[in-house]
Amino acid sequence: MRAVVSLFIVVSIAIVMVFLLIPRDRIFENDQSISKLSGKKDLLAAYKLGKLKDLGYLDYKAQKEICEINQASKDCFSAGSSEINELIKIYEKDGYTINKTEDGFYYVVKDYKTSRLILNFYSNLIKIDHTGVIKDPNNLELERKVYFAKDHNGMLSIKCSGCENQYLLYFNGSFPFIHQNFIKLNFGISYPTYIGLNTFSVISNKQGELKNKEITFETGTTAKSAINLHSCTYKMTEAIDDLDKAKFVNNYAKCTSNYTDPSMIEVSYIMGILSLVFSYLISIPLGVVMAKERGKLIDKIGIIYVNLMIAVPSLAFIFFVRNIGSLFKLPDKFSQLGFTDVRSYIMPVIILTLLSTSSLIIWVRRYMVDQTNSDYVKFAKAKGLSEKEIFNTHILKNAIIPIVNGIPSSIILSIGGAVITETIFAIPGMGKMLPDSIKAVNNNMVITLTFIFTALSVFSLVLGDVLMALIDPRIKLDNKGGSR
C-alpha cells in the first residue's frame, strides 16, 4: 500500500510540474506542421489548441462542436447568429474564455486546474476492455459476448465480440507467451515524436522491419503479409473497405504488423536482467573472498577497484570500457550489428554489470566481515569447527539475507545505469527514450517513463521485502515492525 502511495505522489508531482512549468510554446518547437501553417493565424491557433486538448492541457471547443453537442439548429453554425450567442453565454459562465476567429466564428478554451490534470491522468490510466466498449451506429446488431475459441494457430484463446480487442487472452511463441488485452495502461498520446501513437505503445510495440510470412485469413484467402492477427481491434463499419472484406469476416480489421525486432521494454528488460544476474555472480564470490582474505592483497585490489568505480565519472568509465571492447572488434554502437547479433549486447551488458558491482561487493564484504565477528561464529570456533565449515554452513546461510535485500537497490541503480549506457550505445530501449523525449519535449513520454521507472523501483522494494520474509523466517511482514 505504501508503495502505491509513494508511486502516486511521485507521478502526481511530475505531472503537475511538467504540465505547469514547461512553456507550451516549447512543445511545438519540433513540429513541422507548424511551419506549414505559419501565416494562417486561425488555422494555427486551432491546430495548437487541438493538440493541447489531445495532450490533456485544456478543454477546447470550436463553434461547430458547441452546436453539435447542444443539438442546435442549422442557424447555430453561421457566424454571429443569436443561437450561438446564447450558447456562448453558458460556456462563459462555466469559466471558459471566449475567442473569435477572423471570420467571426467562436471558439472557447478552458485550462484544466491542477487537481483536474492529476484526476484526468489517473482516470484514463487503466482501460478495461469489455463487451460494451464499441459503439458503432452502423452496426447496431453487433453481437456482444466473450467466448473461448481456437485462434489461427490452433491454440485456445478467449475472444470477444463487442470489445475493442478481438483477442482478450491468447498464447503464442513470443515473450511473455501469455498475452492479455483485458487491462491496458493508457498514458496519453505521444507528441511531437511518434505522432499518432500512445506513449505506452511506443515503448511496448515491436521495432524494426516488417516480418512477412504466409498467412491464412478468416475468409480463407492466403497472402504474404506482416499482419499480426492477434492484435486486431474493432474498425468502424464506415471505414471498412473491400480489402478488409476480403480478409476478415467481421469488423475486427484494424491490426498491427509483426516486426522483426523486440520492443524497447524488451530490450531494456533483457539487458537489465542479464546484467543483474552477472553482477551478482561476480560480486558475491568476490565479496566473500575479500572478507575471508581481509587485509591481504586480493582485498586491497578489490577495495581499489570499488573506490575507482565510485570516483570515476560513469561517462568516462563507459567510454573507456567501450574502447577496450572495440579492440576486440565489438561494436561501439548498437545499430552496427543490430538486434539479431549477440555481439551487440556484450559490451552494454558488461558495462551495466560493472556499474552495479561496486556497491554490491562492498556490501557483501561488509556483511561477511560483520558476521565473522559475531557471537555464533566465535562459538562455532570454540566448538572446534574448521574455518571452511564455519564459512560454508554458518555464515553463507546468513549472508543470503543481504544478497536478497540488495536486489531492489540494485534494480534502482541499474535503471540509472541503463539510461547512461543505452544513450551512449544508442540502444533503442526505454533508458535512451528518456533523454530522447526530454530533448524532443515529449511531455507525455517523460511522464510515462517516470511512472514506469518509479513503479519498477517501488515494486522491486516490495519484492525485496516479500523475498526476505520467505527466506528468513525471523522476519514477518506485518504492520508492526519495519518502515519501508
Next chain:
Amino acid sequence: MENKFKFVELQESNSEHIAAPAYSYWGSVFRRFFSSKIAIFMMVLASAVVIMSIVQPTLSGYRNDYMPNVNNFSLHFLRPSAEYWFGTDNFGRNLFDAVWSGTQTSLKISFISTIITIVIGIIVGAFWGYSQKLDVILLEVYNIVANVPFTLIVMVLMYILGSGQPQLIFALSCTSWLSVAYFIRVQVMIIRDREYNLASRCLGTPTYKVILNNILPYLISVIVTLVSRYIPMFISFEVFLSFIGVGLTNKTASLGSIIQQYAQYMESAGYLFWIPVTISAIISISLYIVGQTLADASDPRTHMI
C-alpha cells in the same frame, strides 16, 4: 650496597597527574593523514587542479563563443604540441584553455551542490535524530524520495527547469540532502544514547557541549566521507547530463559540455575527446581519495595506537 636505594620526597601534585600521552584531535588527524603517501600525492594533484582551474581561466579569458582563429584553418585540429599542450579544436580554440575553464565550471557546480546538500543534510539530520515528531514526517518523505532513481529525479527536474548552472545546482541538491539527513539521523541516534553521553548528561553537561565534544568528532569522519562521495558523484552527473544535452548548454564550457561537443571527433581527433574525459576522471579520483583518507584520519577511533 646500601646506597643503591635512596628516599624520594613525596610530590603530591605529581601523584594526582594521570600518566597519558598528550592528545590533540586535529594534530592526530593531520599526522594520520600525512602518513599516507598516496594521499599526499593525490592532495598535491587535487590542489594543483583546483588552483589551475581558478587561475588559468582568468589568465586565458576563455569564452566558448570567442573564436579568434575561426578563419585561420592552419590552426584547426592541431595535435597536442609544445605550443598547444592539449591541441586545438574545429574552431581553432585552444583545448588547454577550454578544459580548465570547463573544469572551473564543473568544480563550481559540484562544490556548491555538495555544500548545499551537506549543510542542509546535517542541520535537518541533527534535528531529525532528536525530534520524534519530525521523524514521523521526514521518514515518510524519505521513503518516497529514496524509492525513485536519482538519475530520473535529476533528469526530470532539469527537463522542467531548463538547462543552466543554477538549475543544475538546484536539481542536484534538491533531493540529495534527504539521504544525507537520513544518514546523519541514524548516526546521531546511535551516538546520542551511548553510555558516555548518558553519563555526561547525568553529570550535568549542557547539550551543546555533548554535541560539540562527544557527537561531533564522530560525525566529522562521516561528514568527510559523505563529502568525498558527493563531489565525484556530482561531477559525474554534471558530465553525464551535459553530455546528453539536459545539463549545461554548449554556451557554457564545462567538462560535460566539452565532452559532448567533441564526442563527434572521437575517431578523427581523439585527443579532443579523451583529454577532457581523462581530466574529469583524474579530478574525481584525486578528490575522492583525499576525502577518503581525510575521513579515515578524522575518525577518532583510528587515533588509538
